[in-house]
Amino acid sequence: MWDIYIYIINFFECYTGVVDPFLVDLAQCGQNKRNECRNLHFLIHRRRKVLPVVIxxxxxxxxxxxxxxxxxxxxxxxxxxxxxxxxxxxxxxxxxxxxxxxxxxxxxxxxxxxxxxxxxxxxxxxxxxxxxxxxxxxxxxxxxxxxxxxxxxxxxxxxxxxxxxxxxxxxxxxxxxxxxxxxxxxxxxxxxxxxxxxxxxxxxxxxxxxxxxxxxxxxxxxDWYNLGPTSSTxxxxxxxxxxxxxxxxxxxxxxxxxxxxxxxxxxPDPAHTYAIVGWGKDMVASSIILLAHLGIWGGGSIQKKLNEAFDRFKVWCKLTHRLTQYPAGCGKGYDTAVIGAWLQTVTRDVDPSAEGYGLLAVRCARLRWPLLDLDHQIACGAQFLLNPLCVL
Incomplete structure (x- = not known):
């Protein structure tokens, strides 16, 4: 009989998880959006979670x-x-x-x-x-x-x-x-x-x-040793x-x-020079354009390819538990890192011997600015993936 009770208790714990009272209180701080910051401060001080650095x-x-x-x-x-x-x-x-x-x-x-x-x-x-x-x-x-x-x-x-x-x-x-x-x-x-x-x-x-x-x-x-009263110090x-x-x-x-x-x-710090307002955004955007021309996301117009790429990007984010508000907002530095990680998985399937690979690479090297300008105009109009992350 006791074995049955233990089994039921273990099953209940596995199904519901461990209840953390502090996390429950933390979640309640956000119930009132107008006072969530005040509620959080009260909770931190009440639970004595403040780091005692002298102000x-x-x-x-x-x-x-x-x-x-x-x-x-x-x-x-x-x-x-x-x-x-x-x-x-x-x-x-x-x-x-x-x-x-x-x-x-x-x-x-x-x-x-x-x-x-x-x-x-x-x-x-x-x-x-x-x-x-x-x-x-x-x-x-x-x-x-x-x-x-x-x-x-x-x-x-x-x-x-x-x-x-x-x-x-x-x-x-x-x-x-x-x-x-x-x-x-x-x-x-x-x-x-x-x-x-x-x-x-x-x-x-x-x-x-x-x-x-x-x-x-x-x-x-x-570091002074406490050898006596300090009231007169x-x-x-x-x-x-x-x-x-x-x-x-x-x-x-x-x-x-x-x-x-x-x-x-x-x-300048690497976060700005690479991810936030740096060359990292241009690099991932140019990589997306190059992969689109290589036919990684099927054929058709640039808008159709970007739609397919964005759908795959969302699936990848869900599978890897990555959070991003992209393409909404201003294109945060974190989004550059997320898209860069996604492109790593995409480029594993790129075959350098593919038809047109070398010719396209040479053309991109020679005409990178005209090519990017044209593609950016098309992509920005599509409102997918490259907008607003990739702005020259």
Whole structure:
């Protein structure tokens, strides 16, 4: 009799799955679309799921949009790199130490020495190499600073400023973009475009950032032993504020960092140069045009071929559990990666010995712009697959 009950219970669990109370509460946050953000914040704080990174406040001029637009100085919240470091090291430091923890001192110090030795070929003028006796390279953590103005609700611009370790927490075998964004980036602050007061808003925040970075660079992050009461310990001074913006014969505060006096030190990130507004979109679009001419998706007009290609693309997305809103929206960078992965599976069946393959390749090489322009005009009119991802 008990065996029957156990069988029924096991069958019920297999059929319904495991009920997660937190996921149930999380789903309920979205029942009211107007208050879903507020409900999510309440849930995160109530369940104590907030990462305890210390929030700093920087007096910052912003444009106040309620009523008549005015300029006000407010205390703007930021998460300094030093605060992130203290929090990460309090839990082992895996995110900043290339996947190692503080107990693996020999391994992560060897990793950093190897990194700086190789990076010297890219930036031999780095101030760090000029002060080798002042800095122990095995204890210097390479971190990048990234800024990207994306789009929020109602397509309003939103500036996101964040730090990113150059060595992945998954190890040096992976790029520092592998994994979820929460595990690869450390937020500094977010600034909606409606708060911009010219360049003063961002410059002021950058001034505070530079002060924190220079402190980390020159003094390092010290770990003090708790040997007595700290009630009488003098507090550290707050970050300084840069008063003047770029446009008053002063350069960006970021240029005051060591080895950053030249503008060439700032590099575009691969996401933009390839997927978002880069050559990746043109590459996948040109590949689709080439495959259409090779007859991969049957014969007929270009519109008929694109219709067939789009149908197969949707089937592939469903089978591989890929999510995409394409071709709706603005053609996001993620869509470029998804279509690129789909084209990998498609091109496995392309035979280089197929009739017309070599002739078509030569023609595409010689007449790539006229050919692409013509095909783009036809494809954009068809409203399938190439629109709006592929725009020259």
């Amino acid at each position: 700093s406040w920087v007096p910052t001029p912003v444009r106040y949009t309620r009523g008549k637009p005015t300029i006000k100085t407010v205390t703007y919240p930021v998460l300094h790199l030093s605060s992130w470091c203290k929090q990460c090291f309090s839990t082992g430091g895996h995110m900043l130490l290339g996947g190692y923890n503080l107990d693996d001192e020999r391994k992560f110090r060897q990793l950093f020495v190897q990194f700086w030795h190789r990076f010297r070929f890219c930036r031999p003028d780095l101030d760090l190499y000029k002060q080798e006796f002042a800095h122990d390279l095995s204890l210097c953590i390479p971190v990048a600073y990234h800024g990207d103005e994306g789009r929020g609700k109602m397509k309003r611009p939103l500036m996101v400023l964040a730090f990113q370790p150059l060595i992945s927490h998954m190890g040096p075998e992976y790029t520092n973009a592998n994994g979820h964004s929460f595990t690869t980036r450390m937020l500094f602050t977010v600034v909606p475009s409606e708060l911009y007061h010219g360049d003063k808003t961002i410059d002021t925040l950058h001034g505070a950032l530079v002060q924190d970075w220079l402190s980390l660079y020159n003094e390092g992050l010290k 003098k507090s550290w001074p707050r970050d300084g504020i840069v008063e003047d913006p770029f446009k008053t014969n002063k350069v960006s505060p970021l240029r005051s960092l060591p080895s950053c006096s030249e503008a060439s030190w700032a590099k």
